[in-house]
Amino acid sequence: MxxxxxxxxxxxxxxxxxxxxxxxxxxxxxxxxxxxxxxxxxxxxxxxxxxxxxxxxxxxxxxxxxxxxxxxxxxxxxxxxxxxxxxxxxxxxxxxxxxxDPSGAFTTGAALSAYVFSICRDKLVTNMKGKRVVVFGATGPVGGCASIMCAKEGADVRLVAHSNVEKTAQLAEKYSATYDVTLSCVDGTSDAKKAAIIADAEILLCCASAGVRVISTEMLKNAKGLLIAADVNAVPPSGIEGLDAMSDALPIKGAEWALGLGALAIGSRKYNLQKKMFQMMLDSETSVELDFLSAYDVARKLI
Structure with missing residues (x-):
């Protein structure tokens, strides 16, 4: 035999x-x-x-x-x-x-961006084209990935410089050239400047370090055009005051006109996305190549 x-x-x-x-x-x-x-x-x-x-x-x-x-x-x-x-x-x-997927940033950024896209489409009955998107923590890998992905959807994406405007402006220029998008930099080096940036935003992404409060309710009070605010920080205190980590497109406390996407709601989508991508490697009878742009493609399909 x-x-x-x-x-x-x-x-x-x-x-x-x-x-x-x-x-x-x-x-x-x-x-x-x-x-x-x-x-x-x-x-x-x-x-x-x-x-x-x-x-x-x-x-x-x-x-x-x-x-x-x-x-x-x-x-x-x-x-x-x-x-x-x-x-x-x-x-x-x-x-x-x-x-x-360094630090899980590619799948986190993709899950976040796809989540925002789905809320625009399903709850707000619109798309991201032309939407004013401001990204706090944009010099980190999650913020950088999300910025590029939102720009790919046609959004007007602005990277907020928390401390070093020149460094952030250089990063915006570099990513714009590398990934064929248009990103700009805005000066957010003071609370007053951050409040002014938020007041003009339609979509707010907070991708700053864990356990750091970046945005207060006071900064949100004049952001009457804000549609969506998302925070990837699951470690207390939240990056955005009033936004619960479990929030799944619910009104934000103190800024009830905007829908909040909490860190744990984003995290569950990130988990499913990374698992799916590992399974794609296992299931394919040929080699596959997966980076943050392909992660976004997969995330879009999962929603």
């Missing part, structure tokens, strides 16, 4: 620029179905080629598409550079799946 051929296990190589790999991402990959997860810490850009070559040449035609590389870390731009270098290292038939 012919010996039965055993399928090769699903292997994920987890690369991070940090001292430690993310337990959250490791849990997600394991629960999605990976049989083995191997981790590589403190990875630098110039090490990507050798690591990828080691991963692609050892498993044969069927094993290669049952192999994935996950790129973590904390830097959006570096993760994209690493992914680009990994792509250039591979060639048919030696191509494994790639998924970049």
């Amino acid at each position: 012919a010996e039965q051929v055993r399928e090769k296990p699903f292997i994920l190589h987890f690369l991070t620029t940090e001292k430690h790999f993310s337990p959250f991402d490791a849990n997600m990959a394991s629960d999605a179905g990976y049989d083995s997860i191997f981790t590589y810490n403190n990875v630098t850009l110039d090490e990507i080629t050798s690591l990828v070559q080691d991963a692609i040449f050892s498993r044969g035609p069927r094993g290669v598409w049952r192999t994935g590389i996950f790129i973590g870390g904390r830097d959006m731009d570096l993760a994209m550079e690493m992914m680009g270098k990994a792509k250039k290292t591979m060639f048919p038939p030696f191509q494994v799946s790639l998924f970049a």
Whole structure:
């Protein structure tokens, strides 16, 4: 009797620029179905080629598409550079799946942006084209991703400079050129300036650091044109005063004319999105490449 051929296990190589790999991402990959997860810490850009070559040449035609590389870390731009270098290292038939999601920022930004899009469409019966979107925490990876995704929908996106206007303006210019969008920078270096920015906004995204109150009820009181406010900070105090972490498009306390998207409501969508993307790598019988723009495409389909 012919010996039965055993399928090769699903292997994920987890690369991070940090001292430690993310337990959250490791849990997600394991629960999605990976049989083995191997981790590589403190990875630098110039090490990507050798690591990828080691991963692609050892498993044969069927094993290669049952192999994935996950790129973590904390830097959006570096993760994209690493992914680009990994792509250039591979060639048919030696191509494994790639998924970049540093600090979960790509899937968080995509889930947030798709959530806002769905509220515009389903509750406000409109779209994002021309909507004035202001992003606090835009120099971080979640805010940067969300800014680009909203701009792709045709929104008028403004990156709020909390401390360094020049740095934020340079980032807006860089992302505009790299991703073929139009982003601008606005000066939010004082409470009065932040209040003026919010007063002119239709959509407010708060993507600042966890546990930091960025926007007060006082700043919201004159924002009569505000339609949606979203906060990704689940650690008390909330980034936006009056916006409950569980809020699923409910009125904001103190600014009841606007719909609030809370951190945990965004987080549940992020969880489902990241799980789906890991499953896409497992289910495909060919290699797939997943970055923050493809994350947004998937998030749009999930809604």
